[in-house]
Amino acid sequence: LSGGxxxxxxxxxGHSGGGSTLLGYIGIDTIIEQMRKKTMKAGFDFNIMIxxxxxLGKSTLVNTLFKSQVSRWSSGWGGEHKIPKTVEIxxxxxxxxxGGVKMKLTVIDTPGFGDQINNENCWDPxxxxxxxxxxxxLKEEVNIxxxxxxxxxxVHCCLYFISPTGHSLRQLDIEFMKHxxxxxxxxxxxxxxxxxxxxxxxxxxxxxRKELETYGIEYYPQNEFDDDMEDxxxxxxxxxxxxxxxxxxxxxxxxxxxxxxGRKTAWGVVEVENPNHCEFALLRDFLIRSHLQDLKEVxxxxxxxxYRARRLNDNGGLHPISVNNTQESNL
Amino acid sequence: xxxxxxxAVASIAQRNLEGYVGFANLPNQVYRKSVxxxxxxxLMVxxxxxLGKSTLINSLFLTDLYSKDYPGPSxxxxxxxxVEQSKVLVKEGGVQLTLTIVDTPGFGDAVDNSNxxxxxxxxxxxxxxxxxxxxxxxxxxxxxxxxVHCCLYFIAPSGHGLKPLDIEFMKRxxxxxNVIPLIAKxxxxxxxECQLFKKQIMKEIxxxxxxxxxxxxxxxxxxxxxxxxxxxxxxxxxxxxNVVIEVNGKKVRGRQYPWGVAExxxxxxxxxxxxxxxxxxxxxxxxxxxxxxxxxxxxxxxxLAAVTCNGGVDTSKTKNQMTRSPLAQMEEExxxxxxxxxxxxxxxxxxxxxxxxxxxxxxxxxxAELERRHEQMKKNLEAQYKExxxxxxxxxxxxxxxxxxxxxxxQQKLDASKTMEKNxxxxxxx
Numbered sequence: 001l002s003g004g005x006x007x008x009x010x011x012x013x014g015h016s017g018g019g020s021t022l023l024g025y026i027g028i029d030t031i032i033e034q035m036r037k038k039t040m041k042a043g044f045d046f047n048i049m050i051x052x053x054x055x056l057g058k059s060t061l062v063n064t065l066f067k068s069q070v071s072r073w074s075s076g077w078g079g080e081h082k083i084p085k086t087v088e089i090x091x092x093x094x095x096x097x098x099g100g101v102k103m104k105l106t107v108i109d110t111p112g113f114g115d116q117i118n119n120e121n122c123w124d125p126x127x128x129x130x131x132x133x134x135x136x137x138l139k140e141e142v143n144i145x146x147x148x149x150x151x152x153x154x155v156h157c158c159l160y161f162i163s164p165t166g167h168s169l170r171q172l173d174i175e176f177m178k179h180x181x182x183x184x185x186x187x188x189x190x191x192x193x194x195x196x197x198x199x200x201x202x203x204x205x206x207x208x209r210k211e212l213e214t215y216g217i218e219y220y221p222q223n224e225f226d227d228d229m230e231d232x233x234x235x236x237x238x239x240x241x242x243x244x245x246x247x248x249x250x251x252x253x254x255x256x257x258x259x260x261x262g263r264k265t266a267w268g269v270v271e272v273e274n275p276n277h278c279e280f281a282l283l284r285d286f287l288i289r290s291h292l293q294d295l296k297e298v299x300x301x302x303x304x305x306x307y308r309a310r311r312l313n314d315n316g317g318l319h320p321i322s323v324n325n326t327q328e329s330n331l
Numbered sequence: 332x333x334x335x336x337x338x339a340v341a342s343i344a345q346r347n348l349e350g351y352v353g354f355a356n357l358p359n360q361v362y363r364k365s366v367x368x369x370x371x372x373x374l375m376v377x378x379x380x381x382l383g384k385s386t387l388i389n390s391l392f393l394t395d396l397y398s399k400d401y402p403g404p405s406x407x408x409x410x411x412x413x414v415e416q417s418k419v420l421v422k423e424g425g426v427q428l429t430l431t432i433v434d435t436p437g438f439g440d441a442v443d444n445s446n447x448x449x450x451x452x453x454x455x456x457x458x459x460x461x462x463x464x465x466x467x468x469x470x471x472x473x474x475x476x477x478x479v480h481c482c483l484y485f486i487a488p489s490g491h492g493l494k495p496l497d498i499e500f501m502k503r504x505x506x507x508x509n510v511i512p513l514i515a516k517x518x519x520x521x522x523x524e525c526q527l528f529k530k531q532i533m534k535e536i537x538x539x540x541x542x543x544x545x546x547x548x549x550x551x552x553x554x555x556x557x558x559x560x561x562x563x564x565x566x567x568x569x570x571x572x573n574v575v576i577e578v579n580g581k582k583v584r585g586r587q588y589p590w591g592v593a594e595x596x597x598x599x600x601x602x603x604x605x606x607x608x609x610x611x612x613x614x615x616x617x618x619x620x621x622x623x624x625x626x627x628x629x630x631x632x633x634x635l636a637a638v639t640c641n642g643g644v645d646t647s648k649t650k651n652q653m654t655r656s657p658l659a660q661m662e663e664e665x666x667x668x669x670x671x672x673x674x675x676x677x678x679x680x681x682x683x684x685x686x687x688x689x690x691x692x693x694x695x696x697x698x699a700e701l702e703r704r705h706e707q708m709k710k711n712l713e714a715q716y717k718e719x720x721x722x723x724x725x726x727x728x729x730x731x732x733x734x735x736x737x738x739x740x741x742q743q744k745l746d747a748s749k750t751m752e753k754n755x756x757x758x759x760x761x
Contacts, residue, residue: 055489083495117496118443163487165381171442195488195519197586265521266600268591276589 043095043102045152046292047133049184050107051126051176052161053114054083056191061159061248062107064261064272065284069250070094070107084112087125108155114172123176130155130184134307154304156295157220157287158184161191162208162243166200169211177217184303185220185295187287188212193245193278194263194270201245208243219243221291225298238286244279247272369427371476372615373416373458375508376432377451377500378485379439382515387483387571388432390584390595391607392421395573396432412437412447414454433479439496448500455479455507459630469664480622481544481610482508485515486566490524492531501541507626509544509618511610512536517568517601518586518593525568532566546609547617561609567602570595 050058059071070092093106108129113122133154140150158180162173177186188208193201212219221239226232249272252259261272272280287295376384388396396419416433433454438447458478465474482504486497497512504510512532514520520528536543543565546558572595576585585594594600610618 054494055487055491057490083492115494117499118445120443163381165379166383167381170440175442192488192519194588195516197588263521265518265591265593266597267593268588270588270590274589 040100040102042149043104044296045104045106046296047091047106047108047153047156049110049126049130049155049158050161051110051113051158052191053163053172054111056161056163057248058159058161058191059109060250061161061189061191061246061280063250064248064280065287066096066105068094068096070096070105071109083115085116087112087122089125089129106153119172122172123179127180127183130180131307134304135311137304138308138311152296154299155184156299158186160186160188162188164190164192164195164204164245166196166204168207174211174215174217177212177219178215181217181219182306185222185298186217187220188243189283190243190245192247194247196245205243205245220295220298222298225302241279241282244283244286246280246283247278248280366426369429370615371429371431372619373431373433373477373479373481374610375435375451375455375479375482376485377435377438377482378515379487380436382485382487383571384434384483384485384515386573387513387515387569389573390571390603391610392419392430393573394419394421412450414450431477444496447496448503451500452503452507455504456630459507459627460634462627463631463634469660476619478622478627479508480615481618482510484510484512486512486532488514488516488519488528488568490520490528492528493535498535498539498541501536501543502539505542506629509621509626510541511544512566513606514566514568516570518570520568529564529566529568544618544621546614557613561605564602564605567606569603569606570601571603 048062050062052058062071063069088111089108090111091106091108093104095102095104097103110126113119113126116122137150137152137154140147160173160177162169177188180186190201190205190208196204218224219242221235223235223239226235247263247270249261249263249270251261251263253262253264253269254260255262255269255271260269260274263270263272271277275281374388376388378384385396396417413436414433415436416431419430419432421428421430435451438451441447455478462474462476462478465471484497484501486493501510501512514525514528514532517525546561570586570593572584572586574584574586575582576587576592577583578585578592578594583592583594584596585592595603598604
């Protein structure tokens with residue numbers, strides 16, 4: 001800070017480097033506005049991966065989250081829901097705009113996960129994909145002539161869909177989350193939660209949380225990355241409410257004179273944004289309105305750094321590498 | 332099913348009766364006999380855990396087969412596929428039904444589910460085999476029918492189509508047992524989604540040539556209308572619940588959601604009533620008949636064909652029994668029986684001898700013990716006797732000593748008195 005303005009005149013405050021009060025308006029706080037303008041012009045990327053076996057409403061939920069047709073069914077698919085023989089990775093990108101802010105949203109779908117009779121190691125293609133994105137980014141970073149803005153294709157968030165059995169997690173769920181919670185931010189979600197009555201829902205959530213704890217699965221927001229007490233309190237509240245029991249829908253119905261997103265059954269309409277019916281609103285607020293940037297930061301500062309450190313240590317420096325190298329198998 | 336050829340029917344002339352004979356009472360007699368005997372029905376439920384199988388069974392039979400004190404298999408974690416059966420005796424209107432529910436916990440729950448249908452197939456085959464053996468025995472009075480009459484297969488309500496596991500399972504079991512596919516937890520689906528899903532499933536079932544249980548066509552118009560309605564609704568989308576909730580003043584069984592109550596017995600909400608009526612009220616006997624006449628016969632012919640093909644390769648006793656005449660079989664059985672008796676006799680004799688030996692040994696032991704004690708007591712006694720003798724001797728010695736002493740004393744006294752007298756005499760002379 002320009003030492004001339006106020007430091008000497010205020011008694012008790014020496015050149016200690018502590019905070020000093022300003023006697024006039026400088027305009028430092030406009031930096032926020034400047035950042036905003038720049039971000040708006042540049043836009044930003046967000047990559048979300050959805051994992052779960054077929055029929056859990058993954059694509060519908062993603063459409064509901066971003067209030068547009070962004071799932072893989074949007075880009076001209078015939079609607080043939082054929083289950084592929086192996087796990088495929090399908091990434092579909094859209095640019096959506098709101099309030100002048102542009103977001104390049106990439107939805108990475110994983111059809112075929114958990115659908116086969118033998119699902120041994122069906123998480124391998126997913127793990128490989130995530131690491132490939134880290135590798136791509138690393139390569140760009142290490143380049144001598146770097147791009148001004150490295151395109152960020154790393155997976156910022158992985159929504160894992162849990163089947164609403166009402167009993168407990170399935171073996172496959174546990175295996176997947178165990179293998180991938182150290183590599184990417186996993187947010188477990190209970191799919192199709194309109195199957196369960198409120199009591200069943202609470203019991204199930206409680207049981208799932210206990211199981212996740214037993215198996216040592218750290219889902220986002222991870223305990224170890226809380227910066228300060230404020231963060232910790234906020235995140236604790238969220239962690240207690242997770243996994244969110246959600247319902248997705250892209251159809252609107254008239255309820256009490258209002259138009260709401262929901263599912264119409266013979267005995268009533270399940271309102272997606274009604275907090276008494278399901279926790280979709282909580283998930284959306286958490287994912288988009290409060291923690292979007294944090295997801296990106298954790299991915300960049302922690303998961304990516306872990307990958308980078310491992311890579312650099314393993315090879316003793318980077319040799320010319322290609323993305324689809326067999327060296328991936330070290331990881 | 333076996334059908335009588337047309338010609339046979341035509342050659343039997345129909346006669347009119349001139350009075351009341353009374354054989355119209357035949358059905359009543361059959362009815363009375365069957366009611367006395369009671370009925371048996373075995374129902375198998377298959378599906379991944381968490382699809383509401385136990386709840387549905389409880390709802391169907393209005394009992395708590397799986398309750399808090401005896402939790403169903405779904406609440407216990409299984410690592411491999413098990414096949415468990417529970418028997419329940421239900422009575423209604425004087426009719427007894429022995430209901431066996433066969434559950435398959437662990438089905439489809441592992442990461443690798445290859446061959447998870449094998450335990451199920453083994454179970455069904457073993458029941459058929461039991462029946463086959465019971466049928467071929469000479470003494471057939473008690474023949475319990477434990478064959479699986481119906482298999483309810485639960486499909487998860489994904490809304491898309493059948494999973495590879497569903498297709499594999501049904502393909503392997505459709506020729507061994509009556510398979511009735513059900514859409515579980517149907518309150519997840521909206522009516523449109525449900526229709527689409529059902530169509531998709533039926534399409535896939537036809538594609539893979541899976542033969543699910545077909546309702547028999549009847550000549551009765553009313554019945555066939557009912558059957559057609561059921562056929563249109565296949566696969567049945569069910570919801571189970573035993574919790575009673577009040578809706579508009581009426582008490583119904585259902586599931587209470589914040590947005591409404593899904594009623595189990597409401598035909599517009601789900602197909603539970605259709606399933607219950609079909610399974611229990613109208614087609615239970617038909618399911619048993621199809622199991623007996625089609626699936627069991629298939630099993631039997633496969634089994635016997637295998638035997639005749641292989642000839643002497645199969646060395647198991649039960650198969651050999653089939654190729655002999657009944658008399659030889661009777662001889663065999665008698666011989667077996669006699670041998671068994673002899674064996675039992677020798678065994679019993681052995682046991683008896685052993686027991687006798689044991690008893691003898693015990694007696695000997697106690698005798699020896701007694702002898703020993705006797706000896707010891709004698710010794711004790713002798714010792715005491717000796718001691719006593721010793722004491723007596725001692726005492727005698729003392730006595731004789733004392734007497735001797737007394738005599739000496741007496742002598743001395745006498746001497747002393749004599750001398751005194753002498754002295755007295757002497758004194759007097761003085």
